[in-house]
Amino acid sequence: MSQESEYSEGDLRNTGMSLKHDREWDYELDRIVEAVEERDATKVGLQFPEGLKRRGPQVADDIRELVPDDVTVMLSGQPCYGACDLDTFLMKRTDVFVHFGHSPMKNTDKVIYVPLFSNVDVFPIMEESLDELPSPDAEASPDAPSVGLVTTAQHMNRFEEMKSWLDERGFDVRTRKGDDRLTHEGQVLGCNYASADIDADHVLYVGGGKFHPLGLAMEHPDKKVVIADPVNNVVTVADTEKFLKQRYAAVHKAMDARKWGVIFCTKIGQGRWEQAEEILEDNDDAYLITMDEVTPDRLRNFDMDAFVNTGCPRITTDDGPQFHKPMLTPGEYEIAVGNEPLDELSFDTFHGTW
Ligand code: SF4
Numbered sequence: 492m493s494q495e496s497e498y499s500e501g502d503l504r505n506t507g508m509s510l511k512h513d514r515e516w517d518y519e520l521d522r523i524v525e526a527v528e529e530r531d532a533t534k535v536g537l538q539f540p541e542g543l544k545r546r547g548p549q550v551a552d553d554i555r556e557l558v559p560d561d562v563t564v565m566l567s568g569q570p571c572y573g574a575c576d577l578d579t580f581l582m583k584r585t586d587v588f589v590h591f592g593h594s595p596m597k598n599t600d601k602v603i604y605v606p607l608f609s610n611v612d613v614f615p616i617m618e619e620s621l622d623e624l625p626s627p628d629a630e631a632s633p634d635a636p637s638v639g640l641v642t643t644a645q646h647m648n649r650f651e652e653m654k655s656w657l658d659e660r661g662f663d664v665r666t667r668k669g670d671d672r673l674t675h676e677g678q679v680l681g682c683n684y685a686s687a688d689i690d691a692d693h694v695l696y697v698g699g700g701k702f703h704p705l706g707l708a709m710e711h712p713d714k715k716v717v718i719a720d721p722v723n724n725v726v727t728v729a730d731t732e733k734f735l736k737q738r739y740a741a742v743h744k745a746m747d748a749r750k751w752g753v754i755f756c757t758k759i760g761q762g763r764w765e766q767a768e769e770i771l772e773d774n775d776d777a778y779l780i781t782m783d784e785v786t787p788d789r790l791r792n793f794d795m796d797a798f799v800n801t802g803c804p805r806i807t808t809d810d811g812p813q814f815h816k817p818m819l820t821p822g823e824y825e826i827a828v829g830n831e832p833l834d835e836l837s838f839d840t841f842h843g844t845w
Contacts, residue, residue: 516607518550523589524557526603532558532586538567538578540592543607550591570784572803573680574644575760575844577602594644594674596760597844608648613697613721614656620719620726624693627661635663639694639714641679641687641707646698646721650677653697665689670842679703682804682841684710695719696729702809704729709838737812738823738836745817745827748796751777756802758783759845763801766821770799774828787814799824804839 527535535554539547547566554564565585567578574593582588588602595604625636638657642650654677657664668676669685677686679696684707687694693715696704699722708716708729716729751774755767771777777799782789785806790798797817800807804820811818817827820839825831 515610516546518553518591518607519603519605520550520553520557522603522605523554523587526587527558527562530586533562534585534587535562535564536567536578536581536585536588537564538569538571538581538588538590540571540573543592572805573760574604575758575803575841577759579759594647594678596672596674606644606647609645609722611646611721613646613649613653613719616719616721616724616726617653617656617695617697620695620717621660623715623717623726623728624662624695635661636693637663637665637691639665639687639689639691641666641677641684641694641696643680643698643703644674644678647675647678650675657695663691665691671844672842679707680841681706682839684840685842687711687714693717697721699723701727701729702805705731705734706804706808706838706840709734710840734808735836738808739833741811741817741819742823742827742833742836745797745819745823748817748827749776750795750797751824752780752790752793752795752798753777754785754790754798754800754802755779755781756783756785756800757781758802761802761841762845763821763841767801770801770821770824773830791815797827804841807839 537547537551551564551566565581567581569578574596577590582601589605590602591605592607593604594606624638627636640653640657654664654666666677667686667689669683672680672683673686679686681703687707694707694711695717696707697719699720701718704716704718708731718727718729753767753770755764756762767779771779780793785800785802795816797819798814799819799821801821807818807820819827822837822839826833826835
């Protein structure tokens, strides 16, 4: 019996082809070798995000061929989900430390960031997204319709072209650089949408997946967020309803909680000490739990009624249902304990660096 796909015709998620895009990256080996020579380095550390770890040995081989024999190249085995997530142990013990796959969250000489841009063509899917954007019809209205444009670090190399593309089609393209946590104009992170704080009713998000634009739509409920996903070849409009229901359910479950575990994440760019401290000062039944990776297994043995996570907001919103007890964001905690009304529920964002 055939099962009807939940995806529309043309959506590559129907076919599995979305995984077959040929992606070859520029690992910027010249820059790494130059740093080895300049620093007379004997130890080089390489850190890849989860999806690119399998490329690590090959890149290590390439570097080994280009540097003196006495240079040791090490691969970080720590999990890595963002530029906020540097392997500081390896960083401190190597002369050259390279972080692949993300743009810099902070300017520092200690880290060479190699962003690895996607080579997927974004323009066919942007063309399709025009159906969801206001029509630039000069006869109907002399003013060009304004549209915000945002993308992720993977597509940042095409951002100026994307802007011009929309501009040529009659849009008034609004963009801005967000706050310190963001490197580029128009860049969004899973925890930060400050670059979408623009004066436009529509925001076009060009990038893979639904999690980023969902956060964007939660953070900017007054805007229509159109998702042009060039990886899966699909255009959708962000819909926050299901997400909100899931968050309200978690808050309701936590309303009877007495003992709270307050998670402080020890990863370099994921710690929000002041928020954790504020909760502890407010609640004698709250216990601070410090950890790097926040996983259901690691929390299972703690006898708590609920948790509040001050680390990466995505752990709460994307993995929340996998924890054995309700896992809330700091803002949701305030609602669950009665400090704020239910309608104050909002997306948890993270600002600043370290
Ligand atoms: S804290 Fe932000 S940048 Fe870091 S992994 Fe989470 S969503 Fe990504």
